[in-house]
Amino acid sequence: MQNKTFYNFILKILEEGKINASSISASVKKSGDFKTLLNGNFISYSQAVTGGGSYILNDKENLQLFFRSKFPKELQDSYSAVGNIGTYRNTKTGKRKSQNIILVRGFKNIKINSEIVDLEKSTNLFGAFSAQVNNLETDKICIVENLDSFLLCEKVIDNDFVFIHTYGGLGKSILNKLKTKKVLIFPDYDYKGLQNYLMVKKVFPNAEIFIPSNYEILFNTFSRTIKTKQGREQNPSKEVKESTDENVVKIRTDIYKTKRFLEQQALFVKI
Structure with missing residues (x-):
């Protein structure tokens, strides 16, 4: 799932180490990439005592490597179509800088x-x-x-x-x-x-x-x-x-x- 939603999910769990399951979009959870993260033990699900649960970061170093392989160019404040291809594999995703x-x-x-x-x-x-x-x-x-x-x-x-x-x-x-x-x-x-x-x-x-x-x-x-x-x-x-x-x-x-x-x-x- 090469898009901004999945990009932001990885970025957030790398920064915070834990994300409430209910805050993760269904499209991310259903993606093959998300299943890869679970199967590879990059992340794991932790059930809360009171109900619900969270996804926990298990292997930060290897998730960073996975992240760089999926999104080889660092996200910036604005994007050209060429930049979007490099980051998202999609010219329409992300904010474009006006070419005037x-x-x-x-x-x-x-x-x-x-x-x-x-x-x-x-x-x-x-x-x-x-x-x-x-x-x-x-x-x-x-x-x-x-x-x-x-x-x-x-x-x-x-x-x-x-x-x-x-x-x-x-x-x-x-x-x-x-x-x-x-x-x-x-x-x-x-x-x-x-x-x-x-x-x-x-x-x-x-x-x-x-x-x-x-x-x-x-x-x-x-x-x-x-x-x-x-x-x-x-x-x-x-x-x-x-x-x-x-x-x-x-x-x-x-x-x-x-x-x-x-x-x-x-x-x-x-x-």
Whole structure:
């Protein structure tokens, strides 16, 4: 069972020498690796007089050797996908350190990583410019949630903006690297989109959310259910629930009342 749960179990029993049996997950207890630890007498079960029991560390030295063979790289505060493979045999397990990769479109020169970039040339020739950004400087930025909308956004938003789409989701790691006078957020009009908008406003208090003038018509025509294919309903964060921002209140109320939301892609449909 090469994952973080089993890793944490071994780490804890090495540090504490004893773990209450009820605190160990069923997936760990059922794993072949856990049975190996019992059969090899690395650990043993001790029954409590009052009921229940604990697992006791018997052979710390050999368990440390077992631990290093199973997880050859030491767990760190953050992980890249490559680090996750080395530690967990799985790219999706563990926290990843942001790589700060962005796609950029626009029709002006901008400064990325202290170098001037002819963004119009890159946009016209290749559709977008990509960079692992350490710093980016321009007057007006529009952050676009979805890739397909990013490739079309100048059809609905003034092309004086530089359009940015982040690889792997938007976070403060990238926002803190942007230097600009104006920020516009172009999201899906759902709880996640509202959460991203509020996150951006923490870094850029004057940031605005783009809401088209025909939002009501688009919502009535193209909105879709807030439920996933599995039937689960998307729920707002506490921050979105409690926000008094008028745009958040408006979109949040539409979702509450109808259980539907508007995807940003609807803005490109001719009606």
